[in-house]
Amino acid sequence: xxxxxxxxxxxxxxxxxxxxxxxxxxxxxxxxxxxxxxxxxxxxxxxxxxxxxxxxxxxxxxxxxxxxxxxxxxxxxxxxxxxxxxxxxxxxxxxxxxxxxxxxxxxxxxxxxxxxxxxxxxxxxxxxxxxxxxxxxxxxxxxxxxxxxxxxxxxxxxxxxxxxxxxxxxxxxxxxxxxxxxxxxxxxxxxxxxxxxxxxxxxxxxxxxxxxxxxxxxxxxxxxxxxxxxxxxxxxxxxxxxxxxxxxxxxxxxxxxxxxxxxxxxxxxxxxxxxxxxxxxxxxxxxxxxxxxxxxxxxxxxxxxxxxxxxxxxxxxxx
Numbered sequence: 040x041x042x043x044x045x046x047x048x049x050x051x052x053x054x055x056x057x058x059x060x061x062x063x064x065x066x067x068x069x070x071x072x073x074x075x076x077x078x079x080x081x082x083x084x085x086x087x088x089x090x091x092x093x094x095x096x097x098x099x100x101x102x103x104x105x106x107x108x109x110x111x112x113x114x115x116x117x118x119x120x121x122x123x124x125x126x127x128x129x130x131x132x133x134x135x136x137x138x139x140x141x142x143x144x145x146x147x148x149x150x151x152x153x154x155x156x157x158x159x160x161x162x163x164x165x166x167x168x169x170x171x172x173x174x175x176x177x178x179x180x181x182x183x184x185x186x187x188x189x190x191x192x193x194x195x196x197x198x199x200x201x202x203x204x205x206x207x208x209x210x211x212x213x214x215x216x217x218x219x220x221x222x223x224x225x226x227x228x229x230x231x232x233x234x235x236x237x238x239x240x241x242x243x244x245x246x247x248x249x250x251x252x253x254x255x256x257x258x259x260x261x262x263x264x265x266x267x268x269x270x271x272x273x274x275x276x277x278x279x280x281x282x283x284x285x286x287x288x289x290x291x292x293x294x295x296x297x298x299x300x301x302x303x304x305x306x307x308x309x310x311x312x313x314x315x316x317x318x319x320x321x322x323x324x325x326x327x328x329x330x331x332x333x334x335x336x337x338x339x340x341x342x343x344x345x346x347x348x349x350x351x352x353x354x355x356x357x358x
Contacts, residue, residue: 052097060104071168074105075144120184122273125175127238129200130192131256136174137292138259138266141285142277144169170273176232178241185250188272189242192256193352194235194343195326198222198334199317205230206314216313219334227341239346253350260289 124139126132139145146169173179179187202213202222210230213222227234245251252272258265263279263286270277316328338344339356347353 049093049097052094052101056097056101056104075169119171120186121173121179121182122171122186122188123173123175123179124188124190125178125242126190126192126256127194127197127235128176128232129197129204131190131259132174132176134256134289134292135188135190135254135259135266135269136172138285138289139170139172139269139273139275141288142270142281143275146171147174148172149174170275172273176238178238178245181245181248183248183250186273187242187245187248187251188269189246189251189253190256190259191239191242191253191350193324193326193347193350194239195330195335195338195352196324197235198326199314199329201226203314203317214312214314216316216329216331217333219313219330220337223334223337223341234341236341236343236346239350243346243349255350263287 124132124136126135136145136147148171178189179185181187198219202211202219205211206213211222211225213219213225223234227236232238242253246253252268254265254269259269263283266286267279267282270282313329317325335358344353344356344358347358348355
């Protein structure tokens with residue numbers, strides 16, 4: 040029996056394929072509008088976690104059509120300055136990106152996902168109506184013409200959240216409060232994105248440049264004016280009304296994430312685990328309840344205190 044959702048997706052993709060095939064040689068406003076429609080539709084399809092073989096085939100046909108009919112050869116495309124939104128995992132990167140998408144069309148590449156659609160020559164034309172953002176959990180290589188937005192969160196608060204997400208992903212089996220020091224060692228020695236401290240040191244080394252901005256997760260989650268600063272830094276001209284509306288609707292992104300177990304936001308913490316205290320205090324600072332003395336000493340001994348002070352999370356080493 041056919042899946043109604045798949046049947047609808049295939050029909051939409053067939054229409055898009057035909058529109059690409061029949062379009063004139065010179066892309067214009069209408070062309071841009073439905074290319075954005077394709078990209079947004081592809082993102083939504085991918086967000087369901089299942090793209091069928093038929094959907095994938097049609098998507099590739101559309102991509103090839105765009106490349107061959109409407110995209111200049113890659114070696115003729117002038118390099119465009121890149122805008123990055125970078126944060127250590129569980130620091131508000133996705134929430135911030137969700138608010139930006141409520142303000143303007145955004146084409147997003149990611150260090151965790153396929154980014155072919157966002158790097159096509161057909162989309163590299165100056166004036167294409169979308170903000171191109173590279174979302175990353177690493178500090179990108181420095182180029183003075185690029186813009187780098189770093190979103191930070193107190194590592195002591197993100198540790199339980201990250202521990203739970205990586206537990207759900209099967210990367211470790213730490214569930215007890217006394218194992219948090221072991222989890223910190225895991226991040227430094229085996230985690231794919233390394234430690235928060237390495238990320239912070241690399242980002243802070245760039246903070247003196249005019250094309251670098253640092254924003255705090257708590258500010259972005261607590262005041263629309265932090266979003267206004269981000270929008271201005273990325274070159275967006277939006278009204279206060281739209282900024283306030285995007286900020287007020289920021290919880291929608293988190294609600295979508297809760298539906299996907301891999302994000303570790305489902306609230307199903309193992310009974311009696313260290314994650315129960317974190318779940319009970321979600322939305323606030325709970326590191327004093329979730330980190331024991333061994334975990335705090337593990338952070339201090341690895342040199343976290345100077346970075347905590349530099350980012351305003353501590354005043355001295357007495358925390």
